[in-house]
Amino acid sequence: MSKRNAILASATRLFSRNGFQGTGMAELSTITGAATGTIFHHFKNKEDLFLQVLNDVKESILDQFDRHQQTRRDQKGIERVEGVIAFYLNLAGSMEDQFLILHRHYPYQMAKTNPVCRSHLESIYTCLLDIFEEGIQKGIQDGSVAVEAPRQTAMVLFAMVDGIVRLNTYRVYDAGTLYDSLMVACRRLLKGGR
Amino acid sequence: MSKRNAILASATRLFSRNGFQGTGMAELSTITGAATGTIFHHFKNKEDLFLQVLNDVKESILDQFDRHQQTRRDQKGIERVEGVIAFYLNLAGSMEDQFLILHRHYPYQMAKTNPVCRSHLESIYTCLLDIFEEGIQKGIQDGSVAVEAPRQTAMVLFAMVDGIVRLNTYRVYDAGTLYDSLMVACRRLLKGGR
DNA sequence: TAACCAACCGAATGATCGGTCGGTTTTTTT
DNA sequence: AAAAAAACCGACCGATCATTCGGTTGGTTA
Numbered sequence: 001m002s003k004r005n006a007i008l009a010s011a012t013r014l015f016s017r018n019g020f021q022g023t024g025m026a027e028l029s030t031i032t033g034a035a036t037g038t039i040f041h042h043f044k045n046k047e048d049l050f051l052q053v054l055n056d057v058k059e060s061i062l063d064q065f066d067r068h069q070q071t072r073r074d075q076k077g078i079e080r081v082e083g084v085i086a087f088y089l090n091l092a093g094s095m096e097d098q099f100l101i102l103h104r105h106y107p108y109q110m111a112k113t114n115p116v117c118r119s120h121l122e123s124i125y126t127c128l129l130d131i132f133e134e135g136i137q138k139g140i141q142d143g144s145v146a147v148e149a150p151r152q153t154a155m156v157l158f159a160m161v162d163g164i165v166r167l168n169t170y171r172v173y174d175a176g177t178l179y180d181s182l183m184v185a186c187r188r189l190l191k192g193g194r
Numbered sequence: 195m196s197k198r199n200a201i202l203a204s205a206t207r208l209f210s211r212n213g214f215q216g217t218g219m220a221e222l223s224t225i226t227g228a229a230t231g232t233i234f235h236h237f238k239n240k241e242d243l244f245l246q247v248l249n250d251v252k253e254s255i256l257d258q259f260d261r262h263q264q265t266r267r268d269q270k271g272i273e274r275v276e277g278v279i280a281f282y283l284n285l286a287g288s289m290e291d292q293f294l295i296l297h298r299h300y301p302y303q304m305a306k307t308n309p310v311c312r313s314h315l316e317s318i319y320t321c322l323l324d325i326f327e328e329g330i331q332k333g334i335q336d337g338s339v340a341v342e343a344p345r346q347t348a349m350v351l352f353a354m355v356d357g358i359v360r361l362n363t364y365r366v367y368d369a370g371t372l373y374d375s376l377m378v379a380c381r382r383l384l385k386g387g388r
Numbered sequence: 389t390a391a392c393c394a395a396c397c398g399a400a401t402g403a404t405c406g407g408t409c410g411g412t413t414t415t416t417t418t
Numbered sequence: 419a420a421a422a423a424a425a426c427c428g429a430c431c432g433a434t435c436a437t438t439c440g441g442t443t444g445g446t447t448a
Contacts, residue, residue: 004395019300024435025435026436037397037398037437040438046436100299105297152375153375155358156354158357159353160350160379162360167349180346181346181347181350182350185383188382189379198425218406230427232427234407234408235424235426235427
């Protein structure tokens with residue numbers, strides 16, 4: 001692996017575990033075996049490095065979901081939504097570091113002043129919400145979903161799923177057993193009262 | 195106001211806005227007008243200061259919810275839950291700094307090694323989940339709520355509400371218009387399929 | 389082979405960090 | 419009023435921070 005990629009990989013892990021301010025270039029240098037000079041040869045500063053990491057996070061997450069969207073196109077709307085949720089929960093487990101970066105506060109703080117950062121975050125959330133909404137829309141058409149406002153419902157649904165992932169990450173409570181309850185809640189929410 | 199309280203108040207604001215590592219004692223000294231020596235006279239170090247802040251956050255949030263629980267005891271279960279959600283959303287707006295600290299990552303990281311920190315966080319989440327669950331239990335008894343697992347449902351409900359608050363804080367999307375959708379989702383979720 | 393260039397190195401830099409300490413002022417106690 | 423205690427001050431400390439810079443290396447091009 002090239003030094004540049006090694007730096008990016010380790011930076012992803014450090015940023016996710018220790019945050020932006022908690023990650024030191026000296027530490028990164030030790031772990032990767034690259035001199036500090038080398039790091040700054042490839043990335044113009046710490047913020048630039050973080051943006052590259054965020055860009056990779058964006059691309060890998062979007063890539064995963066795009067690939068998932070290609071499968072099982074024959075399912076009913078409600079089944080697609082349930083499939084997306086299951087995929088989301090699974091991905092949050094297998095791409096822990098990437099999701100942890102998104103669950104930290106720093107990116108959103110940086111997004112206030114840095115348009116590149118903001119753009120990455122918007123791309124990710126737009127993609128995720130679109131996927132949820134698409135399933136809902138399809139469900140409305142085939143009768144498997146009964147809601148009035150698809151976009152808002154997609155947001156509420158996303159907030160719920162992502163909230164569960166967070167509860168699980170924080171480990172204040174064991175939320176690992178909540179997946180079934182989450183699915184039940186999803187079905188009730190979409191099939192609607194009455 | 196005493197210097198100690200001024201330090202605590204400013205520390206709450208700084209920790210919530212800039213995080214633990216992003217908050218400097220020199221900055222805190224400038225803002226409060228207290229010399230750095232004074233800060234360390236009242237708090238033995240930065241971590242201790244943070245724990246005091248977190249303790250205040252815990253006490254004020256628990257106090258607010260305890261007070262809210264004393265009101266409208268005649269309501270049906272479903273109405274109580276809806277009232278709690280409305281109160282939660284309202285509180286997240288009026289106690290922005292306190293909620294922001296809870297939505298940051300640092301406290302949960304610190305909780306892994308610091309039992310005092312962990313205890314504060316557990317108190318808060320236990321209280322909140324108990325309140326949600328209590329409403330659900332009452333609803334099951336009076337027939338206004340139909341779910342099978344009250345505790346798990348309380349967690350899912352909490353994840354949903356807190357997720358909406360986060361979406362609103364991050365401001366990647368305007369979630370301010372989601373409160374109605376959230377209430378609809380809550381009702382569907384509790385009144386059940388069929 | 390000479391010139392070039394990107395990758396790489398690590399010592400050095402100034403700024404900033406959390407934290408200390410000896411001393412002064414203010415408040416409380418007696 | 420005297421003494422004790424608590425609050426407060428700010429210069430100072432060593433460590434660590436992100437970043438710089440002059441120089442070396444190894445492969446590619448002219």
